[in-house]
Amino acid sequence: MTSFAILVRILANPLSNVFQKQLTQRSANPLFVISATYGILMLVCLAFWPQLRFTGLLFEFWQSMLISSLFAMFGNVFLVKAMHTGDLSVLGPINAYKAIVGMLIGVFLLNEIPGWWGLTGVLLIVAGSYIVLNDKQQRKEISLQSEKVGLFRRPEVKLRLAALVFSAIDGAFLKKAIILSTPTIAFFYWCAIGFGLTLIWISLTMRTTWRAQTTLLVSQKTTYLALCATVGVTQMASNVVLADMPVGYALALFQTSALVSVLFGYQFFNEQGILRKLIGAGVMVAGAVLITVLG
Template sequence: MPWLFFATSVAFIQSMKDVYNKTQLKNFDEYIIGCSLTFFTSLFLSPLLFLIDIPQLGNNFWLALSVGSSLNAIAYILYLRAIKISDLSIIAPVTTFSPLFLLVTSPLIVGEFPQPLGIIGVLLIVLGSYLLNLKEKQRGYLAPFRAILTERGSRLALLVAFIWSISANFDKVGVQNSSPIFWGISVFFTISIFLLPIVLYKSHHNLYKLKTGGWKLAVYGMINSVAMGCQMIAINLTFVAYVISVKRTSALFSVLLGTMILKEKGIKERLLGAAIMVSGVFLITISQQL
């Protein structure tokens, strides 16, 4: 199954990108990295415009682009800040809450309602989130849930998951009013435009670092564009739900890489919790095809 190879590649690259984020945040702040990632990703994807027919833009394209890009710009900054202050093996699984929030936001924005299989997926995500902080159980049965809400990085990751659950609906509207490739390039470029004034205001004192380390951020964008390319190929070969489900296994890779490369602790409960959460995501996304 070629699609499985490409989809798994996306998941692995995503987790490697998160590890790279964690290490580069020692040299650059979240604003520079977020702006660079989105700009260089759109730059390396832009040659694809010569290989496709430029679509006729629908009436809702510009609305979707402005709202979706602004939401994703906020989410990028919050996510980078989350992995800067907390363990990657905790943050990555928490972001899998986005499909849970989608069960609420999708009916309101695009009129999509959950199936029974999706409800089971929600329960698995809740169970997995409990196991992420199972060591806190000695403080009470609800302590693992409280740990997510009291730990600052986890709170930010939960907020990111909620924002993604909203922006994903605008992504769908954007694709419906253009095409997947054109939308991907447009949204990444627009996010970088939104973040540029913030970089100039908040990070102007760190811009000198780009003279010696800017090439690392360019490589970073190139890697992300490869991941986007793999995702597009996979989507062309099978259902979108299958691809996104496999992509979410990046949470498992992030837990493993967080332990192997970043030397983070608590691998057993975090790996089990992440695996159960990914299973829940799989059921939710598959239910959307039924």
């Protein structure tokens, strides 16, 4: 079940990123996109799983769930903003650091001590992601841009770094909530609390624009529904994996979704450097094998 969930997550997450970028290119506000996603998923849960209205959950569950949802909200909004303003080929490699951040947080919060093979696997996945998503021409462009503005001082890079840190913290607290309940219960409250938090944010910052965003939602309902489906599948699969695997290992395995990006780029956009990307993908697969078999 865990292996299947990892596969589903690896396939679904890149699709959700595609739909998020499409919506922001059509003038959708990143905060509104995330809020609508939370809201629609919450309604789906209430319609099909009314038994999810649980009582009697421990205070520690609610505490972990609230912290997780808060960090998830900021992480998701910053991610969509970064994708809207930046180049995915530049921002992509940065995401591999999420596994390291998640592993460090897991050590202190959940006492998840990584083994040597697992740690080696994480480092291989990070290294492989750079081989997959970087090339000489890109590094020249980054170098030229960095002469004017330091790479890590660029707004989109700052947003991506913030997003991965928030997402890693979210993963650690979410796992704690899952341990105290189930992956399905945690998913429902992740949607419900996230929706409530984003509504508060919208009421404070989008008083004059939310109506226009609602109109856009109706006109782009197909893309929104596709986004909700892929985000829902991605998050539920993530919960299943987190329930059975250390946070750092899980986040590292999720980075192998770069494999899907390589295949999409070659098949649909005729991107070059396929051999280099396949080599990098092979390194990432090797890291994933170390984690799942020996970690």
